[in-house]
């Protein structure tokens with residue numbers, strides 16, 4: 001694959017350190033073999049998430065200095081507002097401290113028992129906010145999106161037949177809103193085509209149902225559209241972004257992703273009445289509507305970030321880096337989810353540790369091995385996160401055993417990721433030494449964050 005130098009150079013560095021092998025063994029044991037419990041300082045290459053972990057540019061750091069911290073109608077608010085309205089084309093913008101706060105605001109007005117909210121795949125905070133208000137979150141990604149080895153350019157696409165069946169069956173009273181997540185984080189960071197966003201928008205309009213985008217990675221999605229959708233090859237990223245949002249009535253965003261910021265989010269809407277109702281909730285939960293949960297300096301840095309993230313050379317380097325990382329892993333015999341998505345590579349733990357049964361948590365075992373072998377931190381998306389115990393006491397494993405290696409924006413070089421590929425390749429070579437784990441302590445829900453485990457002999 002052709003190399004592609006990053007379209008930036010490094011002005012400031014942050015030291016990272018690989019603890020010695022004996023230290024890593026002790027650290028992991030003390031953390032109960034759960035990477036969420038390992039101190040960040042003790043991690044060499046941290047691929048836990050791409051959320052809020054990106055590097056800001058010199059232009060963003062200087063924007064911070066221009067932050068206007070006035071309580072109401074600050075200059076920084078207008079800059080943020082113009083930036084968001086600019087790329088979403090939406091009149092009403094509510095700033096929030098994170099994406100989930102925008103989701104909570106929206107669903108506080110819409111979700112209640114008897115209501116269904118379809119999406120290609122709900123992100124876990126979106127699902128949690130919908131279920132919290134008693135509604136049902138329905139995942140309707142195309143069947144190709146559920147097959148981890150199948151090659152398809154837009155595995156995040158909405159299954160239009162199933163969406164139409166749901167709309168027909170329940171009607172707009174019970175389906176008051178439809179979402180599409182771009183890119184589809186839960187489904188492997190897979191993009192959604194412009195044709196599919198358009199068709200979903202048209203279908204929703206026919207049923208009088210507003211379409212909202214969960215647009216955390218809108219720029220990465222736009223870049224995939226440019227690469228893979230022949231009709232869009234000659235459009236600029238900004239044109240594609242405008243075309244995507246033109247199909248939607250509203251959007252929720254975590255600006256910790258394609259805002260290139262460390263904190264922030266928003267809810268954008270076309271409907272002025274809904275916006276007015278939500279603004280009073282915003283004041284209650286987050287803050288005055290011209291700052292939401294954010295400092296003026298955050299609003300400035302994000303306004304700048306929204307511009308930079310749409311620069312094509314940035315996106316080429318970003319998406320290219322993930323693809324090269326995937327190639328490097330495959331070159332070392334590591335099975336991964338394909339094709340690679342926009343923000344992460346997903347390791348197929350079942351393929352890497354075939355002898356570790358689901359009840360011994362192969363994906364969690366792989367996260368432990370990655371840390372032991374190379375000080376690398378990834379996140380388990382397998383039976384520790386989604387496995388359940390049935391009513392008869394039987395263990396019900398997750399559908400897939402994956403380890404997500406999410407790549408922070410503009411933080412690591414190909415050299416760092418090449419090292420991670422090397423470490424993973426060594427684990428594949430010596431896989432038989434890993435016997436799996438058992439849980440010794442767990443919380444009643446969201447156990448993967450705090451569970452303690454021990455290795456099986």
Ligand SMILES: *Cc1c(COP(=O)(O)O)cnc(C)c1O
Nearest residue numbers: 098099100123125185214216254
């Ligand atoms: C991160 C994320 C969210 C939630 O945003 P937070 O800023 O973490 O609250 C919602 N949807 C998707 C697709 C995400 O990736």
